[in-house]
Amino acid sequence: MRWTAYESPMDATPRIGVLDGDQIAECPSARRLLDLLDADGSRLVAAADEAMSVGRRWRLTDLTLEAPIPVPPSIRDFMAFEEHLKPILAARGATIDPAWYEIPAFYFTNPAAVMGPYTDVRAAPGAAQLDYELELAAVIGRPGRNLTPEQGQESIAGYLLMCDWSARDLQRKERPVGLGPAKGKDWATSFGPFFVTADELPVAPGARTPDVTLTAAVNGRPYSEGRLRDIHWTFGQMISYASRGTEVRPGDIIGSGTVGTGCIADLSARFSQEQYPWLKPGDRVRLDGGPLGAIDCRLLDADPVVPLG
The missing domain is CATH 3.10.330 (Vcp-like ATPase; Chain A, domain 2)
Structure with missing residues (x-):
């Protein structure tokens, strides 16, 4: 369905x-x-x-x-694609931290900032380095606590296409504080248009995830192409970790993190910023998830920054 x-x-x-x-x-x-x-x-x-x-x-x-679930109980966004992390870190002269291979790291983002698939997105106030992130998300259907990876996979009711909009300059400024992304991430997350039930995206025998190809284009120019099958941490493992010591509940959203080549930060690290400039108001972004449908919207001018003092 x-x-x-x-x-x-x-x-x-x-x-x-x-x-x-x-x-x-x-x-x-x-x-x-x-x-x-x-x-x-x-x-x-x-x-x-x-x-x-x-x-x-x-x-x-x-x-x-x-958005099929306009105000989810929670949104955990993971970082599960090694192919996405490697080029970004290499451009900084760094490598993936060994802890990434031990735990599927995530952060909580803002349910109040959920957008529909065709709703134009207002840019983050005070940001200039705007980016999309091409992801797939699982939706919890069955509550559970301290789940095994197998139970985590069985708890999935269905899947959504997801765009985790990012303000890279705000994210970079927040990073040294050590609490994770906040204003660099919480201004918009787009979902939809279709909630595809898990039975329509089965995990084939011997596979680790459903096999879905995700693509992105900016102003009609192809940018990203990645496959869910290249994920390092499975959804079952991510949900198991999310449920450790707490409960996952129906409607909770588990984002996969960005697929390889799935954002401008990734592409500019592989190629150049000149080839893949940051998004700006007026740009049209289209993310396509095959059976999951497409997110297709424009970036709008940001609201003015309200001074803190």
């Missing part, structure tokens, strides 16, 4: 529906995908059956799609 969220053209109320060809079949009995996530996926199946049999039908092109 591929679910999406939107405002009803009838009365502008939030609605959810299932993709059926070039139409969306609206779910009559639920308005939030978050309310359909449960331990065994039965609510999703029942709601999809209801939508397909009696739900109002809309043409996909007539709807303004929103």
